[in-house]
Amino acid sequence: MTLPAASEYESEVQVIHGTLPERTYQQLRNLIVRGRIAPGVRIVEEEVALRFGVSRTPVREALARLIQEGYLIPIAGNRRTEVAVAPLSTDSVGELWGMIGALEGYAVSVIAALSAERRETIAMDLESLNRQLRQASASRPRDADKLFELQAAFHQRFVDEAAGHHLLGIYSILRPQVQRYEWVYGTRLDAEYEPSTNEHLKIIAAIRSGDRGKAREAVESHWERAAGRTIGIIEGIAERPAPRRRPSKPVPSKRLS
Amino acid sequence: MTLPAASEYESEVQVIHGTLPERTYQQLRNLIVRGRIAPGVRIVEEEVALRFGVSRTPVREALARLIQEGYLIPIAGNRRTEVAVAPLSTDSVGELWGMIGALEGYAVSVIAALSAERRETIAMDLESLNRQLRQASASRPRDADKLFELQAAFHQRFVDEAAGHHLLGIYSILRPQVQRYEWVYGTRLDAEYEPSTNEHLKIIAAIRSGDRGKAREAVESHWERAAGRTIGIIEGIAERPAPRRRPSKPVPSKRLS
């Protein structure tokens, strides 16, 4: 797929829903996930409003959501909620990956109970995606965007299959948070695609077999290993983007340009 | 309608945070979880505002949150978001219980990795809670409220122990949704406390043993069985409170009194 077109990393799938808070949310989230707004940067309602050409009302709604989903965190001890972009930390990696693993594990265990034909269809789709992924990760120069999307597509494929309303909702909150790390450290993760695609194969095989326990196990251990790899990468970087401490007020706290 | 405030099921833990949208959210959620607002009832911003004596602005924020968390669902095909209290369905039970199981399974697997002393402390707390639970479920007349709280406390106890920021956030979204069912069908679930407390014992033993896999397994199967029991109860009720269909417009759609 050639791509979201349009200029920046704006709205991706649908501008359709076009409700203002929704679009604001999407745009801001994208900026954060893609690392265009650094962790620790303070977000001020009016600045966002100005930047997107809307009033504070929709912005507030968007921010509230971003806070709840963990992209933004309340700052300081005020009773007023000032917020900043959430920092990246290895602790969060462990937690997020663990949760995603648990949830996808549940999803895949549901899938394992489907009919054989259904499972076969899914398995074939997954194989295709995994092949593309392997290809993309081998080609030079690397297309980070494509890798990003394929990676997402692979997992989304089977989650969608199992997901009801609730799972989908939670998953759509969690996944982008993980992607935030994938994006930021994406370039360094290249070397790690090899083991990842191999683990994908195990997941596919497990789905084919229809063994719930095995499928779940495959998914969970995939994410556990992925967590290990990611943490390794992060710690391997000397000048990391900083699980920054927030000292009372040394730095005048960067603001959203 | 008589009114404002008064005792009723107001704020429970803390009125402290007292920010208006937060309180509105809490109150409304309580009303829904406790079944005081029936599934399918349409919610109108201004009515809520009136009822709580605030303006639409904080109400909107509260509603947005309730929508995202699945307590309210968008109604009709409008591009405008009219909402109603989400219906209860056996499908949702399967999904919600499965997700909670997966997440708590993850939590408990983290706990299993803690030091022996730490685990022992947790285990003893859990035993105490479980004992109280058993007692409360045996005493007549039953104190539904107490059962409700003990049940919640038991699970919260070990989730808190393992939880970081993210898990806690998601869990606090999911748990009340489950509780909604527990509350609505609570009186009928009495007979089911026996097996439940027994399963709790297995969980406790697994935590003591420090075996991650075993602990996870105990928790997940607990929830799976609980789902089965709950679904059984729901289906056993002839005139159930209705996984109601929404026929275009037969009924003028009840409104929030």
Add this chain to the structure above:
DNA sequence: CGCGGTCGTGTTGTATACAACAAACTCGCG
């Protein structure tokens, strides 16, 4: 030169006003 108090100033919380739209209703015409 240091310290405390007072006054800005920035930012969020809340209310209100208005616009947009969809559904229901009414009225007139076939």
Add this chain to the structure above:
DNA sequence: CGCGAGTTTGTTGTATACAACACGACCGCG
């Protein structure tokens, strides 16, 4: 008597105005 077009009404989307409050700066006094 039925059916459609205009009109009314209910409800949400968005903007704006104002209030509250925390923090920092400035100024004067010791």
